Amino acid sequence: MRKGTLRAATLAFMLTPTIAIAQQPQIRGAGLASCGTWVSESDNRLDMTNWILGFTSSVNxxxxxxxxHRDVLNGADLPSVELWITNYCTKNPLRKIWEATLAMIMEASPR
Structure with a gap:
């Protein structure tokens, strides 16, 4: 009986990291850029902006x-989206663009 319990506990321990990793979102592309990059490279945001638009479109x-059928951005135009991301990223430079986009959706999305 004790061996079975030990094996079960060992198996559960070994599987725990796999389960935790599987629950994290799989992000690809420019969404992995840091907010610091967004703030410091204001002339080179096209990839990040396109990623944000693609992400919000996929949520829609x-x-x-x-x-x-409601818009997750509640009708916000591109300059408003860019300003929101800039404000968020200025306050949170170590966050990722995907985190900023998700925060924007959570705030702007109609309830």
């Missing part, structure tokens, strides 16, 4: 497919 598509 996902919602649409689930019957929710």
């Amino acid at each position: 598509i996902d919602r649409h497919l689930k019957g929710d």
Whole structure:
């Protein structure tokens, strides 16, 4: 009985990191850039801006497919999106662009 318990505990311990990693979002592309990069490279934001627009569009598509037809950005235009990201990134330079985008969606999204 004790061997079985030890094996089960060992197996659970070994699987724990895998489970934790599997729950983290898999982010690709310019969303992995830091907010510090966004702030310091204001003339070179095209890739990051396109990533943000693609990300928000994909969230809109996902919602649409689930019957929710509201815009996650609540109608915000591109200059407003860029300003919001700039303000967030100025305060949080070590965060990633994907985190800034998600925070913006959480704040702007209609309830």
